[in-house]
Amino acid sequence: MAGNTDGTISAQEAIRAAGLRATPARVATLLVLRRSAAPLTHAEVSAELAEAAIDKATVFRSLSALVDAGLSRRFEVGDHVYRFEQVVPGEAATHRHPHFLCTVCGVVSCLDHAGVSSGIRRVCETIGDVTDIVLRGRCRECQ
Amino acid sequence: MAGNTDGTISAQEAIRAAGLRATPARVATLLVLRRSAAPLTHAEVSAELAEAAIDKATVFRSLSALVDAGLSRRFEVGDHVYRFEQVVPGEAATHRHPHFLCTVCGVVSCLDHAGVSSGIRRVCETIGDVTDIVLRGRCRECQ
DNA sequence: CCGCGATGTGCAATACGATTGCAAGTGCAA
DNA sequence: TTGCACTTGCAATCGTATTGCACATCGCGG
Numbered sequence: 237m238a239g240n241t242d243g244t245i246s247a248q249e250a251i252r253a254a255g256l257r258a259t260p261a262r263v264a265t266l267l268v269l270r271r272s273a274a275p276l277t278h279a280e281v282s283a284e285l286a287e288a289a290i291d292k293a294t295v296f297r298s299l300s301a302l303v304d305a306g307l308s309r310r311f312e313v314g315d316h317v318y319r320f321e322q323v324v325p326g327e328a329a330t331h332r333h334p335h336f337l338c339t340v341c342g343v344v345s346c347l348d349h350a351g352v353s354s355g356i357r358r359v360c361e362t363i364g365d366v367t368d369i370v371l372r373g374r375c376r377e378c379q
Numbered sequence: 380m381a382g383n384t385d386g387t388i389s390a391q392e393a394i395r396a397a398g399l400r401a402t403p404a405r406v407a408t409l410l411v412l413r414r415s416a417a418p419l420t421h422a423e424v425s426a427e428l429a430e431a432a433i434d435k436a437t438v439f440r441s442l443s444a445l446v447d448a449g450l451s452r453r454f455e456v457g458d459h460v461y462r463f464e465q466v467v468p469g470e471a472a473t474h475r476h477p478h479f480l481c482t483v484c485g486v487v488s489c490l491d492h493a494g495v496s497s498g499i500r501r502v503c504e505t506i507g508d509v510t511d512i513v514l515r516g517r518c519r520e521c522q
Numbered sequence: 523c524c525g526c527g528a529t530g531t532g533c534a535a536t537a538c539g540a541t542t543g544c545a546a547g548t549g550c551a552a
Numbered sequence: 553t554t555g556c557a558c559t560t561g562c563a564a565t566c567g568t569a570t571t572g573c574a575c576a577t578c579g580c581g582g
Contacts, residue, residue, distance in 0.1 A: 257549055259559060278539075291561050296540070298559095314511075316459050316569085317539070336506050345506070363479050363488070366516035370457065373509035400578060402530060421568075434532050439569070441530090459540085460568070 254305035261290050265298040266322065269308055275319035275342050313339045314372065334369035340378035347371070397448035404433050408441040409465065412451055418462035418478065418487045456480040456513050462487055477512035483521035490514070 247266040248258040256262060268284050269276065278299060282292040290298075299320050302308040312318045319342060334347040390409040391401040399405060411427050412419065421442060425435040442463050445451040455461045456478055477490040 257558065259549070261560070289561090293541075293562080294560055300541095301559095312457060312459065314455060316455070318459075336509070338507065339510070347506075363490075363514070364481065364516055364518040364520075364522060366479070366514050367482070368515035370513045370515070371506070371509045372511040372513070373507055375507040377507075379507060400529065402578070404531070432532090436533080436570080437531050444530090 250307060251302075251305070254302075254307050256301055256305050259298075260288075261285075261294050262298045262301060264288055264290060265295060266302060266307060269302075269320060269322040272321075275311070275321035275344065277317050277319055279317070281320065309344075311335075311337065311344065311370075313337060313342055334371060336371045336373070336375070338375035338378055339372055340374050343375060345375070393450060394445075394448070397450050399444055399448050402441075403431075404428075404437050405441045405444060407431055407433060408438060409445060409450060412445075412463060412465040415464075416488075418454070418464035418489065420460045420462055422460070424463065454478070454511060456487055457515065458485070464489065475510065475512075477514060479514045479516070479518070481518035481521055482515055483517050486518060488518070 245253065247263045247270065251258045251262050251266060264285055265281060268281050278292070278296055281299065282290075282295045285295055286292075299308065299310070303310045303320070306323060308320050308322050310318050310320055321344065336345045336347055337343075338345075388396070390406045390413065394401045394405050394409060407428055408424060411424050421435070421439055424442065425433075425438045428438055429435075442451065442453070446453045446463070449466060451463050451465050453461050453463055457480065462478075479488045479490055480486075481488075
């Protein structure tokens with residue numbers, strides 16, 4: 237039993253597959269992330285899971301565990317609050333490409349295709365080993 | 380007396396010109412920013428000014444005042460700590476350049492000079508209004 | 523050169539997100 | 553089913569950012 241009717245892997249399966257124990261707290265956490273369209277703050281996830289009597293420290297550790305396992309992503313928009321979002325199943329967690337982060341709506345887009353490479357790559361080599369490139373600003377819809 | 384031998388405006392002059400009172404704390408704060416090649420955190424500036432018996436709250440307010448006056452710039456690279464850097468006299472206060480954060484040693488460097496612009500600029504326009512570019516990775520010394 | 527009022531400073535306290543220690547509880551492989 | 557490492561809950565703690573308030577100071581006008 238590795239999947240649902242819609243073809244996605246169940247949260248429990250995904251967590252196990254990532255090498256973690258599928259505890260209620262982690263499953264619930266991942267479900268909240270999956271259910272949400274937008275990235276959530278720890279506080280938001282926490283609030284939602286408070287009904288299930290899951291402690292905020294546990295939520296934080298669950299989120300961290302999910303991040304470490306590559307099931308979710310952590311970032312922040314400049315307001316000093318971390319946001320979490322699920323890593324869409326199928327995309328490699330290690331796949332590296334620049335991200336654009338709209339500081340207004342919080343949406344993160346991937347710049348896979350973007351021709352960011354050539355100029356920057358040389359700079360990167362001068363600096364060291366660049367693992368991450370983030371652009372921030374306002375997306376077209378938030379202008 | 381509007382300038383030094385090297386042609387730059389003295390910190391005191393600059394502060395006055397920006398419409399602020401040139402207090403020792405502000406002058407000292409601006410000097411620290413000017414002296415530093417890399418952007419500094421509030422804690423770093425504060426530590427340096429502690430010798431001069433300047434309180435960290437004052438440093439924070441001084442930094443904020445400088446930012447508001449357009450003499451310095453505040454940003455952060457994703458580690459939940461604000462960085463401050465001077466606005467180079469002559470360049471527009473809105474001038475932006477990419478920053479590199481070494482996730483190992485935490486040092487932030489400016490990629491002023493870097494030829495990051497050309498390729499990226501086009502991408503930025505496609506996406507929306509990019510206000511900030513951050514690269515992360517390990518610097519040469521932390522390899 | 524001096525006094526005064528507006529402004530800035532120092533100290534301490536606070537807000538708040540992030541993070542951890544520890545003991546009790548639980549998942550899961552054998 | 554059992555054991556043990558891994559998790560959780562609770563509460564405490566940490567660090568950055570921020571503010572209140574009384575005192576000190578800047579710098580303008582006299």
